[in-house]
Amino acid sequence: MLEEILNSDNGGYRGRAIGNAEFKEYRHKKLQTVLGYVSVSRAYYYNKKSKVGYCPKDHDLDIKGTSFSPGLRRIMARVGAYRPFGLGHDDIKDIAGLSVTSKEIERISCQLGKNADEFYEKESAELPDNVIPFPSTATMYICIDGTGVPVVKSETIGRKGKHEDGNAKTREAKLGCIFTQTSFDEDGYPIRDEASTSYVGSIETSEEFGNRIYRESRMRDIEKAKKVCVIGDGAPWIWNLADLQFYG
Structure with a gap:
């Protein structure tokens, strides 16, 4: 039934x-979906001048350059984010019956x-109005750390490493989280605002990560924070970053 529905539009002609x-022919693509395999018919157009061909339907269905449906790709990416890729293969097989x-x-x-990162950079550059709101009296905490x-x-x-032979065995993943605090408990200790934490992380230079977490702080409307507190260990790159991006 899914295949019939996908092919009910005359291939996107x-x-x-x-x-x-110019229209040249219909081409078929074998597509793996969460419901199994289907064959999708797509109208193929070719530009003789630029020597570029494409199928408009690939854009419509979000299957350009891939043989996996958007739904299956989301499952694969979600599993890949939480589990080693080898174990993710087993999870998808056991839970969804997909290979x-x-x-x-x-x-x-x-x-x-990569797509999410590009979208994030574009959104943060445009500084949309629908940022995560918090009262102007809040304290914003910016936590930064790195781990191999x-x-x-x-x-x-x-790359130089700490191993005996001088070779590196790991890369440093730089991580950050931002949250706010507006209240205190009965003993006077600050309480993190519920659902106020957002996260960023990447394997990149400290300069690149500094720009990343600064963009996130702007998305979180750092200008409205009554107070900003940076939390980190003794790593010099963290405090160099803090002095550069969150001075004052």
């Missing part, structure tokens, strides 16, 4: 031509992560 691109490889989970997770995570050998080429 848009006429004999779309701009300079995808650990490499496919890795590839989809990385791609969707094991990576494949190709990711550590040219």
